[in-house]
Amino acid sequence: MPRFFSNKRLIILLVGVIILVALIGFSLRDRERVTLPEQLIKDAAGVGQEVFSKPAGFVSGMIGQADLLLDSYAENKRLKARLADYAAIRSEVAALRTENEELRKVIGKQESLRAYNPIQATVIGRNPDQWEDRLILDKGANAGIAENMAVMTADGLIGKVTLVTPLTATVELLTSAGTDYRVSALVQSGSGEIHGLIEGYDAERGELLLKRIPSEFDIQPGQQVISSGLGGIFPKGLVIGEITEVTTDEFALTKMAYVKPAAEFPMLDHVMIADRIAPEIEPVELRPESGEAAE
Numbered sequence: 001m002p003r004f005f006s007n008k009r010l011i012i013l014l015v016g017v018i019i020l021v022a023l024i025g026f027s028l029r030d031r032e033r034v035t036l037p038e039q040l041i042k043d044a045a046g047v048g049q050e051v052f053s054k055p056a057g058f059v060s061g062m063i064g065q066a067d068l069l070l071d072s073y074a075e076n077k078r079l080k081a082r083l084a085d086y087a088a089i090r091s092e093v094a095a096l097r098t099e100n101e102e103l104r105k106v107i108g109k110q111e112s113l114r115a116y117n118p119i120q121a122t123v124i125g126r127n128p129d130q131w132e133d134r135l136i137l138d139k140g141a142n143a144g145i146a147e148n149m150a151v152m153t154a155d156g157l158i159g160k161v162t163l164v165t166p167l168t169a170t171v172e173l174l175t176s177a178g179t180d181y182r183v184s185a186l187v188q189s190g191s192g193e194i195h196g197l198i199e200g201y202d203a204e205r206g207e208l209l210l211k212r213i214p215s216e217f218d219i220q221p222g223q224q225v226i227s228s229g230l231g232g233i234f235p236k237g238l239v240i241g242e243i244t245e246v247t248t249d250e251f252a253l254t255k256m257a258y259v260k261p262a263a264e265f266p267m268l269d270h271v272m273i274a275d276r277i278a279p280e281i282e283p284v285e286l287r288p289e290s291g292e293a294a295e
Contacts, residue, residue: 117275119143121169123268132175132203135268140168148233150274156239156262157183157227161273169273174208174240175201175265185210185240186228187219187257194219195228198240198259205258208241213255219246225259235274 121143125136139145141164149161151171163170174183183198187210194217200209210225223243229236241259249256 117144119145119273119275121145121271121273123271124168126268132201132265133173133177134162135171135173137169137171137271137273138167139273140165142166144275145169145273146275150227150234150238151271152238152274153263153268153271155264156241157234158261158263158265158268158271160233171271173265174198174261175203177201182231183234183240184228184231185225187213187223187225187243189217189219189223193228195230196257198225202258206260207244208259208261210243210257210259211249211254213257215248215253215255217255219243219255219257221245225257 119139121137121139123135124138127134137145137151145161145164147161147164150157151159151161157174159171159173159176161169162172172178172181174181181199185196185198187194187196194213196210196213198208199211201207202209213219221243225240225243227234227236227238227240239262241261243257244260245258247256247258248254
């Protein structure tokens with residue numbers, strides 16, 4: 001026993017433990033007031049928590065906002081991609097609808113050709129320097145196309161084939177500036193058919209010139225101009241355009257009319273070439289004249 005109490009360190013430790021337990025038990029009791037040391041400890045702990053919790057909460061909030069912004073950016077990017085795909089699909093659908101309508105018109109126009117075998121083709125080339133003069137088609141001699149065949153759209157006549165290769169064909173348009181390019185045309189009026197020639201193009205007005213109309217005939221704006229079929233190249237009855245103005249030539253001997261083309265020359269895509277079918281000639285049965293013996 002004496003050796004036990006002689007150990008001062010052990011005695012101090014035991015006393016400290018007893019005091020600590022007493023303080024814990026004292027602090028756990030329900031009390032209306034706390035002691036000054038407790039107040040100091042609680043205030044220090046509160047201040048420490050506030051000092052550390054606010055920056056931690058701010059940083060946590062910033063990280064959350066950054067994650068939200070990143071998610072919003074990624075979602076916005078996905079939506080934009082879907083919108084771009086949707087716009088591309090809408091554009092493709094609109095183009096297909098337009099192409100389908102054009103092809104339907106072309107197919108419906110075949111019945112009016114009668115003595116011509118229609119060959120469908122697509123425009124694949126157009127020189128910017130000769131935009132109003134020529135275009136290139138994706139079919140040529142291998143498809144049965146030859147020079148001087150008439151070319152048209154569902155809206156009306158546009159020109160004729162002037163050059164052919166095995167796989168392509170070059171078309172000279174009615175708007176060509178060529179001085180020797182003429183198309184026999186007519187205007188249907190109450191007095192009958194009035195003939196003239198499509199000869200020339202007014203680039204400023206964007207209209208064809210119908211010339212050599214006899215001065216005694218009366219033609220009016222609004223009347224339709226069609227191909228006459230007399231030249232042997234263009235079928236009769238193909239729409240060329242509509243008269244917008246009537247004047248006289250420089251010598252006042254014949255009339256001239258401005259014709260607005262029925263076809264949209266700047267927007268040519270699908271066309272049709274008229275392959276003329278040679279008329280069949282019925283064989284004539286030769287009968288022997290009287291007095292000659294039949295073989």
